[in-house]
Amino acid sequence: MDNFNIxxxxxxxxxxxxxxxxxxxxxxxxxxxxxxxxxxxxxxxKLIKANPDDLTLKDDWHNVLKDVGHEAIASV
Structure with a gap:
């Protein structure tokens, strides 16, 4: 896994x-x-927590993690 700085x-x-x-x-x-x-x-x-049934937000979550090279944790 690449370094992931915060x-x-x-x-x-x-x-x-x-x-x-x-x-x-x-x-x-x-x-x-x-x-x-x-x-x-x-x-x-925070948006996902407030709107747990919103599949678009979950897709956005997955896509953000995928875009930064962390697809393996995208569904966690």
């Missing part, structure tokens, strides 16, 4: 403005666009 980053001004202009349902995509994977997965996990 960094705690403060959002910059542009990112903060973009997040403020979006609904929470869009947060994972905003974070993914700028490569902040921990927050991508964290916000997506």
């Amino acid at each position: 960094d705690d980053l403060e959002p910059d001004y542009i990112l903060a403005n973009e997040l403020n202009s979006k609904e929470p349902d869009d947060y994972p995509f905003v974070y993914a666009k700028v490569g902040i994977w921990y927050d991508t997965l964290s916000s997506l996990a």
Whole structure:
């Protein structure tokens, strides 16, 4: 398995403005666009927990992990 680093980053001004202009349902995509994977997965996990029957969110979870090379844990 490749190294998988998790960094705690403060959002910059542009990112903060973009997040403020979006609904929470869009947060994972905003974070993914700028490569902040921990927050991508964290916000997506919160959405899945709140909407456990939403298959689209589960597909998004799988696709994010697949895109970063961690398909083996995508269904965990």
